[in-house]
Amino acid sequence: MFTKEYWRSSFAKLKDIRYLEIIGLMIALKFILNQIRIPVSDNLNVMFSFVPVAVEAMIVGPGAAMVSAAVTDTLVTMLSSWGPYFPGYLLSRVLGSLIFGLFLYRTRFTLWKTALAKALINYGVNVALGSLWSSMLYGKAFLYYAGTSLIKNTILLPFEVLILYALLKALIPPMRKRGLISDTTI
DSSP states (O other), rough: SSHHHHHHHHHHHOHHHHHHHHHHHHHHHOOOHOOOEEEETEEEEEEEHHHHHHHHHHHHHHHHHHHHHHHHHHHHHHHHOOSSOOOHHHHHHHHHHHHHHHHHHOOOHHHHHHHHHHHHHHHHHHHHHHHHHHHHHOOHHHHHHHHHHHHOOOHHHHHHHHHHHHHHHHHHHHHTTSSSSSSOOO
């Protein structure tokens, strides 16, 4: 992941029509799943849009996935009424794609990598950054948002990891067969 070739291969997916089709499909799935929310509390929802984010990052890598995340955030903000545009949320979406890409692209797929990636996203992006953005936008104290977000993300983490691991494990053979992921992903 620390080579030019690694990043070049990911960004090259943005020029390949086959991968652009996949990215377009994943943007649509992320948009649809972003609209399905289970409210927990003030500005706190359970969502499943992390699934296509991880699948996309596994296929196209962190570079292309980050571009897709920026497009997704812009479309979600423009076409839905869930709140104001805020660059912090764009950054959070991009960081989530980066983390999934670093842990899932061109690397051996394991439960522990899946769990670590999801934990970094849940605690680093969702709890820390998400609470900061909510505090800046809605005026309540950071600790108010961090406390509720920490509880939600801690409870959901094992379920999200298991869902993600089972789904990706099932998708790896057909993705390998179609040449969408490398042979090292097993």
